[in-house]
Amino acid sequence: MSDATAVEIARSVNAGESSAAKRARAANDRIAERDGVIGAYLSVTSELARTHAARVDARIAAGERLPLAGVPLAIKDNMCVTGTRTTCASKILADWIAPYTATAVQRLLDAGAIPLGKTNLDEFAMGSSCENSALGKTANPWDLGRVPGGSSGGSVAAVAGGEATVSLGSDTGGSIREPAAFCGVVGFKPTYGRVSRYGLIAFASSLDQIGPIATTVADAALVYDVMAGHDPMDATSVDRPVELASPGLREDLRGVRIGIVREFALTELDPAVRAVYERAYADLEKLGAELVEVALPTAEYGIATYYLIAPAECSSNLARFDGMRYGLRVEGRDVGATYEATRAAGFGDEVKRRILIGTYALSSGYYDAYYVRAQKARTLIAGDFAKAFASCDAIACPAAATPAFAFAAKTDPVSMYLMDYYTIPMSLAGLPSLSVPCGYVTPAGGTSPMPLGLELSAPLFAERSLLGIAHAYERGTRHAEARSIPDLPRTAVAR
Amino acid sequence: MSATLDAAAAPIAIGGVAYEVVMGIECHVELKTETKMFCGCRNVFGAEPNTNVCPVCLGMPGALPVPNRLAIELLVKAGLAFGSEIPAYSKFDRKNYFYPDMPKDYQISQFDMPLTQGGVVPFWLPDGTHGSCRLTRIHLEEDTGKSSHASRDGRIAGSTHSLVDFNRAGVPLMECVSEPDIRSAPAAVAYLEALKRTFVALGVSDVKMEEGSLRCDVNLSLRPVGQEEYGTKTEIKNMNSFNSVRRAIESEMARQAEILENGGRIVQETRGWDEAAGTTHSMRSKEQAHDYRYFPDPDLTPIEFAPLDVTRLRESLVGLPQARIDRFVSDDKLSIAQAHQIVDTPGLADYYDAATALTEKPQATANFVLGDLSRLANETGVPAGESRLGVESLAEIVALVEAKTINSKTAKDLIARVWSDGGSPREIVAAEGLGQVSDSGAIDTLVAAVLAANEKSVADYRAGKTKVMGFLVGQVMKQSRGTANPTLAEERLRAALGDGAE
Numbered sequence: 001m002s003d004a005t006a007v008e009i010a011r012s013v014n015a016g017e018s019s020a021a022k023r024a025r026a027a028n029d030r031i032a033e034r035d036g037v038i039g040a041y042l043s044v045t046s047e048l049a050r051t052h053a054a055r056v057d058a059r060i061a062a063g064e065r066l067p068l069a070g071v072p073l074a075i076k077d078n079m080c081v082t083g084t085r086t087t088c089a090s091k092i093l094a095d096w097i098a099p100y101t102a103t104a105v106q107r108l109l110d111a112g113a114i115p116l117g118k119t120n121l122d123e124f125a126m127g128s129s130c131e132n133s134a135l136g137k138t139a140n141p142w143d144l145g146r147v148p149g150g151s152s153g154g155s156v157a158a159v160a161g162g163e164a165t166v167s168l169g170s171d172t173g174g175s176i177r178e179p180a181a182f183c184g185v186v187g188f189k190p191t192y193g194r195v196s197r198y199g200l201i202a203f204a205s206s207l208d209q210i211g212p213i214a215t216t217v218a219d220a221a222l223v224y225d226v227m228a229g230h231d232p233m234d235a236t237s238v239d240r241p242v243e244l245a246s247p248g249l250r251e252d253l254r255g256v257r258i259g260i261v262r263e264f265a266l267t268e269l270d271p272a273v274r275a276v277y278e279r280a281y282a283d284l285e286k287l288g289a290e291l292v293e294v295a296l297p298t299a300e301y302g303i304a305t306y307y308l309i310a311p312a313e314c315s316s317n318l319a320r321f322d323g324m325r326y327g328l329r330v331e332g333r334d335v336g337a338t339y340e341a342t343r344a345a346g347f348g349d350e351v352k353r354r355i356l357i358g359t360y361a362l363s364s365g366y367y368d369a370y371y372v373r374a375q376k377a378r379t380l381i382a383g384d385f386a387k388a389f390a391s392c393d394a395i396a397c398p399a400a401a402t403p404a405f406a407f408a409a410k411t412d413p414v415s416m417y418l419m420d421y422y423t424i425p426m427s428l429a430g431l432p433s434l435s436v437p438c439g440y441v442t443p444a445g446g447t448s449p450m451p452l453g454l455e456l457s458a459p460l461f462a463e464r465s466l467l468g469i470a471h472a473y474e475r476g477t478r479h480a481e482a483r484s485i486p487d488l489p490r491t492a493v494a495r
Numbered sequence: 496m497s498a499t500l501d502a503a504a505a506p507i508a509i510g511g512v513a514y515e516v517v518m519g520i521e522c523h524v525e526l527k528t529e530t531k532m533f534c535g536c537r538n539v540f541g542a543e544p545n546t547n548v549c550p551v552c553l554g555m556p557g558a559l560p561v562p563n564r565l566a567i568e569l570l571v572k573a574g575l576a577f578g579s580e581i582p583a584y585s586k587f588d589r590k591n592y593f594y595p596d597m598p599k600d601y602q603i604s605q606f607d608m609p610l611t612q613g614g615v616v617p618f619w620l621p622d623g624t625h626g627s628c629r630l631t632r633i634h635l636e637e638d639t640g641k642s643s644h645a646s647r648d649g650r651i652a653g654s655t656h657s658l659v660d661f662n663r664a665g666v667p668l669m670e671c672v673s674e675p676d677i678r679s680a681p682a683a684v685a686y687l688e689a690l691k692r693t694f695v696a697l698g699v700s701d702v703k704m705e706e707g708s709l710r711c712d713v714n715l716s717l718r719p720v721g722q723e724e725y726g727t728k729t730e731i732k733n734m735n736s737f738n739s740v741r742r743a744i745e746s747e748m749a750r751q752a753e754i755l756e757n758g759g760r761i762v763q764e765t766r767g768w769d770e771a772a773g774t775t776h777s778m779r780s781k782e783q784a785h786d787y788r789y790f791p792d793p794d795l796t797p798i799e800f801a802p803l804d805v806t807r808l809r810e811s812l813v814g815l816p817q818a819r820i821d822r823f824v825s826d827d828k829l830s831i832a833q834a835h836q837i838v839d840t841p842g843l844a845d846y847y848d849a850a851t852a853l854t855e856k857p858q859a860t861a862n863f864v865l866g867d868l869s870r871l872a873n874e875t876g877v878p879a880g881e882s883r884l885g886v887e888s889l890a891e892i893v894a895l896v897e898a899k900t901i902n903s904k905t906a907k908d909l910i911a912r913v914w915s916d917g918g919s920p921r922e923i924v925a926a927e928g929l930g931q932v933s934d935s936g937a938i939d940t941l942v943a944a945v946l947a948a949n950e951k952s953v954a955d956y957r958a959g960k961t962k963v964m965g966f967l968v969g970q971v972m973k974q975s976r977g978t979a980n981p982t983l984a985e986e987r988l989r990a991a992l993g994d995g996a997e
Binding site: 078079082086093096099100101197198199200201202204205206232233234235236310313315316319320321322324325326335336339355359362363364367371414 | 551553554555556557558559560561563590591593595598599600601659784788789790793794795796
């Protein structure tokens, strides 16, 4: 399998120069060769990939032209695909076969994408390292001793490791952007409501959003253009026309104002990391952008706000995993005991922690003090962004404060929560936001350079403008092309 | 507004003190929509278990609810019919608790911003007094599945396992909460009947208690007349007909009165009605301290009503049953029972209204509509409006009777005939000579013939057995093929028998 982009693959398959079947076979071979060490996939759907590839080739032969013809796609395992094991990387759903397909996935499949398999994640998308998976361990392809980030760690590692051309992740507080930064790929979270959530197993309904992961901004835009738009099956999906992003990709930043957030002072970062971001801001300017300082005075309350709203919603969303209708069931002496035994055995520690926090925050007597106040804070944070965007077209900041860390490096939950410091405020405001590679640092104790990501965020529904800006930055800096992942060992990491 | 004047609310004497009963009623009514509240599954009763289900109403991982617009409109219409306020902004909340027949382990309901607020349900009591009950709110929620427990008595206790049918899960359900305005068992039934006939008329629900499309809980307490503070209440559940509601209330009133009489205290609890035993029994000794952790459902956007929508829905409300009942009672001078019966029979009020517009004789028309027409409708299974007896035909018959052109016997026969065969009653009467014979000469001829042929009866009559007069009148009627004016026939018979002077 060559490392062609989705744009190139679709062009060649549509032109009859290549075929979906060939692409599916090559992708499958690459997974067989590499996934033993990377561990991106929880299940590989070779048969499904073959069937879809045959169908795509038949459609192309019949004269159809498909935007994603033959593009190998990995799908985060919290999205339903009919007939596939859909686990959320949880013991409670370890053997659950989805009876229907998520709208976003269906749109990509209809557009010619080839479903390679389902990728690892932090259990129920709760985590920032992929270490909370109950079903598998995913390594960062840049350094197998380091985490890929999370929660969409598997989808990001699959693309970074060349095991998929594009993938789908879901982002609730940074679950696409932080791992994309850690693995040196493009990870894009669209505006809340822009992509249907139907078939995405909910973590926090008011924050969850599906987005593309790719090696280039153009590929991310291609996937976004296919899956964005209103879905009658999702009442929170927004019914307004989609402004296609691909035609808006630009080569320079003349006339663009980029906001630099006063409260996100780079001085707090490690000097080597800081240097990368200072250079990134300078590059934006060099490409023609005007840098303006903007204030987000309430952004520092993002994590506290997020860790009330998201657990509150998750405590309710995860109630249905009770052993009655599907998934794991551990018998107790009566219904109540069966609930307790099933959930005790089925959920991991982080999931239980968040269910407990959320149940507490919604309890009578605490609801106003916690949940209602968090919602008010959320409104204030969104208001800060609205004010900031009065003077700029996009905001630039680090996607994460550090490069990928080593496995088991973060033992207390709060230090893990802090990994999403730069991504959570945008999630709370529902904004489109992405991470694009912006350089490398070799961390202390590390053996090889690790990628860093620049986070770019834009006003609601300004996806076209945002992807255009990211494209200009990517083309002007070519960080992703500067380095490639080290050669992978032949021995498999422990799964 | 104070509690209603209710003549049926006779005070209960307890220890020499006059007590009154105070009741509020919560009704759950399944809405009559084609599809469920949040998915496209069919909303029908009685299908094979678990056949009308999909990922959404089964609470499958990743499935999302999308509100049924028609259900929202039906509920708003129901509220508007009772003068409820429709707030510009409403929302759905999640009510969190675990139960095996609730697929998501939360119910989508409405907590602090229901679709309607306030309103009044007016009703007539059988004794002719008028009553009313204020509504607190009507809100929209989804129904749960239905559990069947494998035990001898169908209860969960002692069952080896339970089965769940999710066909009902996600059916739109409206909950009507009343203020504690009800003061007697007949008022409670009259209130429920008023709700029912309005919901049926609006097409909001078919309101069948036996199929569970109406379920109600009664909150009941006693207090000394004149005392403002409420007594301790119990909640009564599991009534499956209006009659069992009445019986359950009477039984619970008696139970509470007896406790108070003996100096005891009422325990706040939920009590189940046992139809066979005719008593209530304790279901939950004390209201469990449920914390439902309500919060706005993040899967659903708030519901906003434009004033135009509400105006459109308000304008769609025509022929509301209560207004008709009031008109039948006040303007047409029908009895309350007659008015209820006409309104509660599908299509009959329209028929009655159209016929009365022609006859201008409401009572005579009502008598035919509720008598012969209802009987024929029952016998033939065809409602009056669909029979061949059009309102014009009925109006002709009423006019013929009023003009004494035909007698009531002929009227009855004509109605049955035209019901099935059609035709103009007036023309049939003319063509077949069915007009009532009120000519003394003609009647006298018949009388003479009858007397000549029934010598024994004549003798009996003269001997004081005056009861035979009925027989003799019948013979005259028979001779006339039913056309003789019976009053005149009797008068001429008496005259011929020599006591016409009476």
